[in-house]
Structures are given as structure tokens and as C-alpha cells.
Amino acid sequence: MEDINIVIGGAAGEGVQTVGAVLAETLLSQGYAVFAWQEFESRIRGGQNSYSLRIGESVRNAPLMQADILLALNDGAAEKYHDRLKEGGVLIGPSDKMDPAILIPFADLAKERLESGLYANTIALGAIIGTLDIPLETLFRVLLPRFEKKGEKVVSKNRDAAEIGFRMAEEKCRDKCPWRLPEREERYHLIDGHEAAALGAVYAGCRFMAGYPMSPATNLLTFLAKENERFGVFVEQAEDEIAAVNMAIGASFAGVRAMTASSGGGFALMVEAISLAGMIETPLVIVLAQRPGPATGLPTRTAQGDLLFAIHSGHGEFPKAVLAPADPKDAFHQMVLAFNLADQYQIPVIVLTDQFLADSAFSIADFEVNGSAPEYHLADPDSIQEYRRFRITDSGVSPRLYPGQSRHLVGADSDEHDEFGHITEDLEGIAPEMNQKRLRKVHGLQKEIPPPKEYRLKSARTVFVAWGSSRDAVLESMDLLKHDGFDVGLIHFSGVWPLPEYAFPEGKDYVSVEGNATGQLARLLENEYGIRIDRHIPRTDGLPFTADYIRSRFHE
Amino acid sequence: MSDTKAFNNQVGIQWCPGCPNFGILQAVKKALAELGKEPHEVCLVSGIGQAAKLPHYLNCNFFNGLHGRALPAAVGIHCANPTLTTLVTTGEGDCYGEGGNHFIHTIMRNPDITVMVHNNEFYALTKGQASPTTLPGEKRALQQKGVEKAQMNMPALAVANGCTFVARGFAGELDHLTDLIVRAVNHTGFSHLEVIQPCITWSKRPVSWYRERIYELDEDYDSGDRDAALKMLLEETEKKPIGVLYQTQPRKTMGARFRQTITDRPLPELKPIGAETIQSALNDYRPD
Numbered sequence: 131m132e133d134i135n136i137v138i139g140g141a142a143g144e145g146v147q148t149v150g151a152v153l154a155e156t157l158l159s160q161g162y163a164v165f166a167w168q169e170f171e172s173r174i175r176g177g178q179n180s181y182s183l184r185i186g187e188s189v190r191n192a193p194l195m196q197a198d199i200l201l202a203l204n205d206g207a208a209e210k211y212h213d214r215l216k217e218g219g220v221l222i223g224p225s226d227k228m229d230p231a232i233l234i235p236f237a238d239l240a241k242e243r244l245e246s247g248l249y250a251n252t253i254a255l256g257a258i259i260g261t262l263d264i265p266l267e268t269l270f271r272v273l274l275p276r277f278e279k280k281g282e283k284v285v286s287k288n289r290d291a292a293e294i295g296f297r298m299a300e301e302k303c304r305d306k307c308p309w310r311l312p313e314r315e316e317r318y319h320l321i322d323g324h325e326a327a328a329l330g331a332v333y334a335g336c337r338f339m340a341g342y343p344m345s346p347a348t349n350l351l352t353f354l355a356k357e358n359e360r361f362g363v364f365v366e367q368a369e370d371e372i373a374a375v376n377m378a379i380g381a382s383f384a385g386v387r388a389m390t391a392s393s394g395g396g397f398a399l400m401v402e403a404i405s406l407a408g409m410i411e412t413p414l415v416i417v418l419a420q421r422p423g424p425a426t427g428l429p430t431r432t433a434q435g436d437l438l439f440a441i442h443s444g445h446g447e448f449p450k451a452v453l454a455p456a457d458p459k460d461a462f463h464q465m466v467l468a469f470n471l472a473d474q475y476q477i478p479v480i481v482l483t484d485q486f487l488a489d490s491a492f493s494i495a496d497f498e499v500n501g502s503a504p505e506y507h508l509a510d511p512d513s514i515q516e517y518r519r520f521r522i523t524d525s526g527v528s529p530r531l532y533p534g535q536s537r538h539l540v541g542a543d544s545d546e547h548d549e550f551g552h553i554t555e556d557l558e559g560i561a562p563e564m565n566q567k568r569l570r571k572v573h574g575l576q577k578e579i580p581p582p583k584e585y586r587l588k589s590a591r592t593v594f595v596a597w598g599s600s601r602d603a604v605l606e607s608m609d610l611l612k613h614d615g616f617d618v619g620l621i622h623f624s625g626v627w628p629l630p631e632y633a634f635p636e637g638k639d640y641v642s643v644e645g646n647a648t649g650q651l652a653r654l655l656e657n658e659y660g661i662r663i664d665r666h667i668p669r670t671d672g673l674p675f676t677a678d679y680i681r682s683r684f685h686e
Numbered sequence: 687m688s689d690t691k692a693f694n695n696q697v698g699i700q701w702c703p704g705c706p707n708f709g710i711l712q713a714v715k716k717a718l719a720e721l722g723k724e725p726h727e728v729c730l731v732s733g734i735g736q737a738a739k740l741p742h743y744l745n746c747n748f749f750n751g752l753h754g755r756a757l758p759a760a761v762g763i764h765c766a767n768p769t770l771t772t773l774v775t776t777g778e779g780d781c782y783g784e785g786g787n788h789f790i791h792t793i794m795r796n797p798d799i800t801v802m803v804h805n806n807e808f809y810a811l812t813k814g815q816a817s818p819t820t821l822p823g824e825k826r827a828l829q830q831k832g833v834e835k836a837q838m839n840m841p842a843l844a845v846a847n848g849c850t851f852v853a854r855g856f857a858g859e860l861d862h863l864t865d866l867i868v869r870a871v872n873h874t875g876f877s878h879l880e881v882i883q884p885c886i887t888w889s890k891r892p893v894s895w896y897r898e899r900i901y902e903l904d905e906d907y908d909s910g911d912r913d914a915a916l917k918m919l920l921e922e923t924e925k926k927p928i929g930v931l932y933q934t935q936p937r938k939t940m941g942a943r944f945r946q947t948i949t950d951r952p953l954p955e956l957k958p959i960g961a962e963t964i965q966s967a968l969n970d971y972r973p974d
Binding site for chain 1: 697700724725726727729731734739741742745746747748749750751752755757758759760761762763764765766767769770787788790791941944947948949952953954956958959961963964965967968969971972973974
């Protein structure tokens with residue numbers, strides 16, 4: 131079967147997300163892989179938002195713009211998203227204004243037959259299920275438990291509402307709807323990037339998170355706050371991002387694995403403290419969830435515009451690591467790696483996500499905890515006679531204890547300091563030695579950064595370079611390009627700083643594919659590896675890469 | 687009572703010779719000994735400034751962080767390990783100026799920590815510019831024609847925003863200050879102790895001028911009367927009362943719910959959530 135793309139459009143507050151989420155879960159229990167992607171405006175009510183569901187027999191976690199089925203919850207949504215409907219696609223809409231193939235006046239029907247407009251969305255859900263020829267029972271199993279707390283009457287009305295939509299679609303679908311989705315054996319995980327990242331943090335042993343709400347980073351905080359009793363992470367909403375990051379550093383100094391998260395503007399406020407973490411060699415994990423800038427930018431949209439900012443964040447020179455997961459499973463394991471590296475090298479580690487990764491739900495065939503595990507690197511106080519927190523060592527890593535752990539005293543100073551952490555101005559002795567000690571850590575650190583992944587390099591003349599969450603769209607574009615007669619490969623980076631040792635194959639044309647205007651990865655690779663990137667395929671409109679987008683830019 | 691000498695260390699002190707900060711340092715040591723603390727049970731936290739150097743001169747754990755950010759760091763340390771005695775020692779430029787927002791929010795958050803604010807009424811380490819507490823009209827390094835802003839009244843702000851312990855001491859009254867530190871640390875919740883600290887380098891006035899304008903609160907002063915405390919602080923003239931300005935019943939402290947419902951153990955001592963629990967959480971994302 132070819133993948134089916136369903137777009138649900140509606141105003142903010144109208145239930146687009148809920149309808150989308152229930153539909154996604156229903157498809158999942160029918161045995162299909164689903165990729166759910168949302169785009170929305172920065173407002174709580176009104177506007178027009180969309181939730182796109184890509185349905186397939188195998189996993190393809192990349193968005194499609196063209197819709198086979200467009201469900202418009204209102205006329206405005208039908209108008210806004212009509213262009214995305216494929217030829218032969220089916221519009222399900224509430225009035226005859228846009229001449230829908232399937233006209234179902236959701237709200238009027240709900241009021242007439244169920245005495246409340248509240249059931250409009252369930253009618254719409256029933257209609258989609260009917261269009262896809264999925265048994266109503268599958269929908270009921272997912273939908274009805276959500277209403278159990280509200281009582282028998284609400285459950286039964288929802289059942290009736292779904293049935294009304296289902297029957298109407300079934301009737302109007304004759305000759306128009308070619309889709310059939312019989313039940314399959316497969317069962318995929320469906321999870322978004324930040325849920326997976328939060329679970330990775332918990333698995334890594336994180337017990338403290340402070341943050342200040344900012345899209346698209348907020349859902350990390352929300353997740354850990356909601357799951358407080360289950361995972362026991364101390365969550366604090368700070369007065370600003372400066373407080374958040376300093377709280378996390380304080381907690382980490384006191385011995386607990388701690389993190390914070392923000393988007394570009396809030397991250398900018400944290401930058402001084404990143405330098406502090408570098409100076410006092412205190413582990414720190416920061417999730418930087420990117421959205422388009424500069425300044426407030428497009429708050430609810432996606433971008434890959436902060437790569438060089440993250441790598442260069444912080445005044446002075448000190449080692450840090452920057453990771454950029456490609457999907458939720460990668461995000462889970464990279465969070466564990468982030469905490470391990472932060473602990474082992476006593477450095478700040480930045481995990482770069484973005485609105486697309488944070489808010490999209492990806493299907494994953496096999497999501498196992500195995501593959502990474504928390505590793506702890508605290509020193510043993512009993513093995514130490516005279517404790518020097520910043521002892522000069524060959525590796526640059528000093529024995530880390532935390533205050534109160536033993537009778538050994540632990541100090542930290544943002545000034546240049548001696549081995550005990552006390553202020554120094556010894557310009558010929560300990561001050562430069564301490565700086566070199568910290569910088570030495572990068573040699574060990576570099577070996578721990580995951581190398582880039584290579585795809586179809588051998589036969590390719592042209593090779594894409596990409597990083598982070600665009601991976602699957604780029605891979606899909608390579609299929610399309612192959613169909614067009616072009617053999618294209620991919621080198622994908624999910625560890626972006628320090629860059630690992632890597633030899634780029636010679637004799638290839640390199641094209642960077644990045645969600646920014648200036649080819650930030652390309653510039654980084656040119657600087658660090660001395661290669662030449664011949665072309666850029668940028669995207670800066672706040673939308674994620676799609677295979678079609680990359681393909682058409684490639685041919686320009 | 688532990689040994690005051692246990693808190694001595696050999697770090698060379700960078701304050702001007704004769705600085706009243708030496709008196710404050712001695713009071714902190716005496717108070718910690720009086721509280722029966724051992725060096726490893728204490729964590730001193732500061733930002734940047736002359737006062738913020740104090741943690742270096744005591745034998746104990748210390749965190750000398752960024753300018754203005756002592757309180758959030760202290761909050762993080764306290765959340766991670768509430769069994770440590772967390773004491774912030776910092777100046778008014780650091781705490782009321784650069785870090786003013788954190789001060790207000792830390793009052794509301796009410797962690798069980800103490801902040802000592804050395805108030806010398808200007809910036810000393812950067813050579814004499816006005817601070818939030820400089821008297822209006824006073825000429826300072828950057829305010830050549832005199833300070834135009836109003837003077838900040840943090841003790842009044844602290845009382846108004848629900849701080850349950852607000853006190854003021856004088857750097858030259860060692861025993862009185864020691865007692866205030868002991869009471870501040872013993873008070874459950876966020877304790878605000880402002881210390882009048884004359885600067886002998888950048889001030890135009892002699893130490894005696896500061897001494898003359900302080901007075902100890904009467905024994906019949908009712909520190910539990912919020913309205914009276916506010917009235918006194920708002921109507922304050924050049925005469926500055928020292929002592930416990932306001933103290934009331936402790937209210938719920940930061941993290942109380944977490945420690946009641948999740949765990950009351952220091953966070954670093956907790957075992958990580960195991961692989962099985964995480965795998966089962968991941969499996970919740972897959973239908974049966």
C-alpha cells in the first residue's frame with residue numbers, strides 16, 4: 131500500500147490535536163505505522179492549525195504536505211488547506227462552501243441529534259474512520275475509555291456520534307474512497323521527541339530540572355512535572371532562564387544529575403552560566419529546542435538555526451559537547467549519553483532539538499532501553515587523603531565529590547582558581563595550568579562523540595550532509611531522486627561538537643541540507659575537516675523539511 | 687557548640703586592611719560554631735563582589751558563582767541536599783542589583799536557607815559606583831552630579847512579600863551579629879539578614895558615622911507584628927534599627943511537598959529509576 135496522508139485542519143481550541151491524537155492511536159492499534167506532525171500559530175484560540183497523519187505499512191518518519199484526505203473542522207480550514215489536497219483526494223467538510231466530497235455538518239448534526247455541539251469532533255472522527263474503512267470497534271476501544279470518568283451517558287453519546295459520522299462517510303464514500311486498512315499484526319511505539327528525551331533523562335538518573343516556559347521546550351518540563359510521582363524528578367519553574375540554569379548548576383554541584391531546557395531566546399540568557407559550568411567543571415545538561423529567530427521569531431515553528439550559537443555559547447574557552455538527535459529513539463539514547471558525558475568530563479552538554487522533533491510523534495518499531503545505560507563517575511572519598519577538587523591531571527579530569535558526601539570539602543569559583551577552587555592571580559603558575567587542564571579534556575571527549583552515519587555513499591556522486599531531525603526527510607528525498615535518475619548519498623551528524631575524527635570520501639559533490647539560511651553545518655565541516663561543500667539546500671520558512679521540498683530544490 | 691577554629695583556613699584575604707568585612711567573617715565562624723556545625727555540613731554560596739569573596743576565607747564547602755546569581759545556585763544546592771546548611775553571603779550590588787529579581791522570587795519560594803547581604807551602599811569592587819541602596823543625591827563614581835534614583839528598601843520589600851525572618855545587623859557589633867546569624871539559620875524558611883557594612887575605602891564617611899546612626903531595637907519591640915515592622919521600615923530615617931525586624935511562624939518551605947510525597951532523602955543519594963520502569967514507560971506508547 132502507498133502511504134496515506136490525512137490532514138486535519140481547524141481553529142486553535144477547536145480540537146484539532148485531540149481528533150488527531152485519537153485517530154493516530156486508532157491507526158496504531160490497527161497495526162499501522164503513523165507519523166504525526168503539527169503546525170500551529172502562536173495563539174490559544176482562533177487561527178487555523180493543522181495536524182497531519184502519515185499512515186503506512188512501514189515506518190517513514192517524515193512529513194508529507196499533500197493530503198489524500200483533508201478533514202476541515204470549519205470552512206476557514208477548508209479554504210486554508212484546500213491547496214494541499216491531492217488530485218483525487220477527498221475533502222471532508224462541514225458546509226458546501228468548498229464543495230467537499232463528503233459533506234457532514236458536524237456541529238449542526240451534533241446539536242440536532244445529540245443535543246450538544248460538543249459531539250461534533252467525535253462525528254468527524256467517525257467520518258474519518260469510515261473513509262478509511264476501519265471497523266468502528268477499533269475507534270471505540272481507543273476513544274470511549276477517555277470518557278469513562280464522565281459517566282455512562284457521555285460514553286454512549288460519543289458512541290452514537292462516531293456512528294453518525296461513520297455511516298455518513300460510508301454512504302458518501304462509494305466510488306470516492308479507495309482506501310482500505312485491514313488490521314495488521316504490527317504494533318509500533320508512537321512517541322514525540324521530547325517525551326522520549328524526558329524519559330532518557332530520567333533513565334540517565336536526572337533528579338532535578340529547573341526551567342522557564344518557552345515553546346517548544348516547555349513540554350519537557352511539563353512531562354516531568356506530570357510524572358512527578360512516577361519518576362521523582364524535582365521540578366522547579368524558575369523566575370527566568372538565568373535562575374533556571376543557575377539552579378541546575380547548583381543542584382549538580384551538590385551531587386545530583388540536573389538539567390534545564392529552553393529555546394533560543396531563553397538559551398541566550400543561559401549563556402553566561404554555560405561558561406560558569408565550564409569553569410567550575412560542573413556537569414550540566416541543557417536541551418536547546420530550536421525555533422526560528424532572530425529574537426522572538428516564529429515561536430511555534432521549527433528551525434535548525436542555532437547550531438553555531440550552541441557550539442560557541444559561553445565566553446572564554448572551555449570544552450563542551452553538543453548533540454543533535456535525529457528522532458525520538460535517538461533523543462532517548464542521546465540524553466543518556468549527554469548525562470554520562472557531562473558527568474565523566476564535568477562539562478556542559480547541549481542537546482539540540484527543534485519544534486519539529488519536539489512536537490511530532492514518530493513511529494518506532496523497536497524501542498528498547500538497551501543500547502545505553504547511565505554511567506557514574508564520582509570519585510570515592512575514602513580513597514582520597516587530601517582532597518583537591520581541581521587536581522591537575524593528564525586527562526584534565528579531576529576527582530569530583532559533592533559537598534556533604536564526606537568530610538572532604540568541595541569548593542567552586544567562577545574566578546580562575548587553584549586546585550582547591552580558591553581565587554588565584556598566579557599568572558605564571560596555576561592560572562594557565564588550570565586553563566590548559568580544562569582544555570585537555572576535549573581529547574578524551576572527542577572520542578566519545580558518535581561518528582556521522584553514512585547512507586548509500588558508495589554509488590553516490592552527490593552526497594548530502596545533514597544534522598539532527600531532518601534525517602528521515604533527507605533519506606526519503608534520496609528515494610525520490612533515485613527515481614529521477616540521481617544517485618545521492620547522505621552523511622548525517624548527530625554528534626556535532628566536538629566533531630569526531632572522520633575522513634570524508636573524496637571525489638563527491640557535497641550538498642548541505644539544513645533548516646537555516648547560512649549553511650551552518652557546512653561552514654563547520656569546511657572549517658574542521660577542510661572539505662568543500664558545493665551547494666546548500668536551506669529552509670527558513672519555519673516548516674520542516676519534506677522529501678518533495680528537497681527534491682525540487684535539488685533540481686533547481 | 688563546635689570549634690570556631692575548625693572554620694579557619696590559610697587562604698590569603700583580598701579585602702582592604704581594616705575592612706569591616708573581617709568582623710562579618712568572624713561572626714560567621716562564631717555563629718557556625720555556636721550552631722554546632724562541622725565544616726563539611728556547611729555550604730557557603732556567593733556571587734561576585736567584595737562581600738562575595740567571604741566563602742573563600744572559611745574552611746567549609748563553598749560555591750562562588752556568577753554576579754547576581756548566588757540565590758538560584760543556593761536554591762539548587764538546597765533542593766539537592768537540604769541536610770546541608772546553605773548560607774549565602776553576598777553584597778547588595780550582587781543581591782539587590784544584578785540579582786534583585788531572584789531575591790524577590792526566592793522570598794516567595796521560601797527555601798530553608800539564609801541570605802546575608804553586606805550593605806555598604808555602593809559598589810566597592812568596581813570602585814565606588816552607586817548601588818541600589820545609595821542615598822539619593824550622593825555623588826558617586828558614575829553619578830557625578832548625585833544619585834537620581836530612589837533608595838531601595840529591601841527589608842520592607844521582604845516583609846511585604848512574605849519573608850518570615852527579616853533582620854539587620856552591624857558589622858562592628860560582633861556578638862550581636864553572631865546572634866542574628868544563629869537565629870537566621872535556625873529559622874525555618876528563607877531568612878534575610880542585612881548587615882550594615884561601612885566601607886573604609888570608597889565611603890566619604892567615617893565608620894563612626896555609621897555607628898552613630900544605628901540603634902538596637904528595644905526589648906519590648908514586637909518583631910511578630912507585621913504592620914508595625916512595615917511601618918517602621920517604611921518610615922525609617924537616617925536612624926537604622928538593628929536586630930530582628932520581623933519574624934513570624936514559618937510557612938511551607940520550598941520542596942516540602944516533594945519531600946513529603948516523593949522522598950526526604952538528599953537527591954544525590956537516590957538510586958536511578960531502573961531500566962525496567964523506563965522500558966515499561968516506553969511500552970505505554972505502544973498499543974496492546
